[in-house]
Amino acid sequence: MQQTRLRILDALADGPVSGPDLAAWLDISRNAVWKHVEALREEGFDIESSDDGYRLQSVPEYGEAALQFDLDPEYEIEYHESIASTNSRARALAADGGSDVVVVADEQTGGRGRLGREWVSPSGGVWLSILTRPDIPPHSAPAYTLAAAVATARAVQSVGAGATIKWPNDVQLDGKKLAGILTEMEGEADRVSWVVVGIGLNANVDPGDLRSEQPATSLQATVGEINRRELVQTLLAEFADLTTDLDAVVPAWREFATTLGTRVRVETGDSEVVGEAVDVAFPGTLIVETDEGRVEVTTGDCEHLRPAE
Numbered sequence: 240m241q242q243t244r245l246r247i248l249d250a251l252a253d254g255p256v257s258g259p260d261l262a263a264w265l266d267i268s269r270n271a272v273w274k275h276v277e278a279l280r281e282e283g284f285d286i287e288s289s290d291d292g293y294r295l296q297s298v299p300e301y302g303e304a305a306l307q308f309d310l311d312p313e314y315e316i317e318y319h320e321s322i323a324s325t326n327s328r329a330r331a332l333a334a335d336g337g338s339d340v341v342v343v344a345d346e347q348t349g350g351r352g353r354l355g356r357e358w359v360s361p362s363g364g365v366w367l368s369i370l371t372r373p374d375i376p377p378h379s380a381p382a383y384t385l386a387a388a389v390a391t392a393r394a395v396q397s398v399g400a401g402a403t404i405k406w407p408n409d410v411q412l413d414g415k416k417l418a419g420i421l422t423e424m425e426g427e428a429d430r431v432s433w434v435v436v437g438i439g440l441n442a443n444v445d446p447g448d449l450r451s452e453q454p455a456t457s458l459q460a461t462v463g464e465i466n467r468r469e470l471v472q473t474l475l476a477e478f479a480d481l482t483t484d485l486d487a488v489v490p491a492w493r494e495f496a497t498t499l500g501t502r503v504r505v506e507t508g509d510s511e512v513v514g515e516a517v518d519v520a521f522p523g524t525l526i527v528e529t530d531e532g533r534v535e536v537t538t539g540d541c542e543h544l545r546p547a548e
């Protein structure tokens with residue numbers, strides 16, 4: 240969003256400001272101020288004008304300007320009403336040299352899960368992808384998936400729902416899938432070039448529209464319709480904060496984890512690991528105590544069987 244418009248919004252949020260004062264402060268003409276205010280109104284910002292000047296009355300529920308306004312971490316928002324996949328778009332931006340961009344969509348027509356699976360993304364959900372270029376080795380990248388799961392769980396908590404995490408990337412409510420994460424990256428042997436962390440969260444959607452084979456739920460079905468702007472801003476602030484200290488991610492993840500202490504079956508693609516999940520080690524490796532001893536699992540689909548005796 241245009242820097243001048245963001246500055247105008249910041250000024251108006253604190254109370255009425257007159258057109259001439261804004262013009263002087265921004266070093267632009269009064270006519271230019273008026274044009275910016277009109278443009279903001281067209282984007283859905285309710286800006287009242289009175290004898291005291293302009294005042295911001297309300298912010299639109301969602302969209303590029305709404306998300307960018309008051310966003311704490313320094314991400315640029317790119318918003319789409321409808322797009323095939325925010326992860327695919329973020330990858331294209333990465334190929335063009337982009338960084339610190341969050342691609343957000345109201346609806347995805349080709350949402351992707353892991354291993355080429357489909358991610359159903361009707362209008363009303365939170366579908367977003369964060370593109371960054373962290374200075375980390377590729378083997379640390381799974382910590383970004385865990386950080387995203389913790390950030391999502393905390394954002395869900397902030398709207399009054401008690402989220403839990405199933406290893407590695409499912410955020411759940413009452414044992415049903417509420418959100419999933421798809422991390423993609425490119426890098427050399429010792430350094431990541433870019434990471435795209437895709438988060439799909441069933442916010443204001445009807446679980447009946449999700450066509451999922453596994454039990455799925457939404458915030459709408461549990462706590463009612465929520466403000467997606469506030470939720471996304473909380474989520475991004477938590478994610479930015481967590482990724483400043485990757486060593487703190489696994490302990491934060493454990494606080495939400497339901498997998499630990501549970502008997503699990505993990506499909507790893509070429510084999511199956513069955514046993515008690517005893518811990519998670521950096522950067523997200525699941526440690527399973529099997530009849531043949533401890534096995535470390537770095538990736539796979541995890542099924543909770545029953546609590547271990």
Ligand code: BT5
Binds near residue numbers: 360419
């Ligand atoms: C995931 O895969 O959980 C990762 C999902 C990532 C989606 C985000 S949305 C923004 C960004 N852009 C993208 O294109 N993708 C990312 P996985 O663990 O493989 O789970 C996929 C499985 O979850 C599917 O096979 C279905 O059974 C189920 N599923 C599909 N859509 C769902 C939904 N909306 N809610 C709950 N479960 C769903």
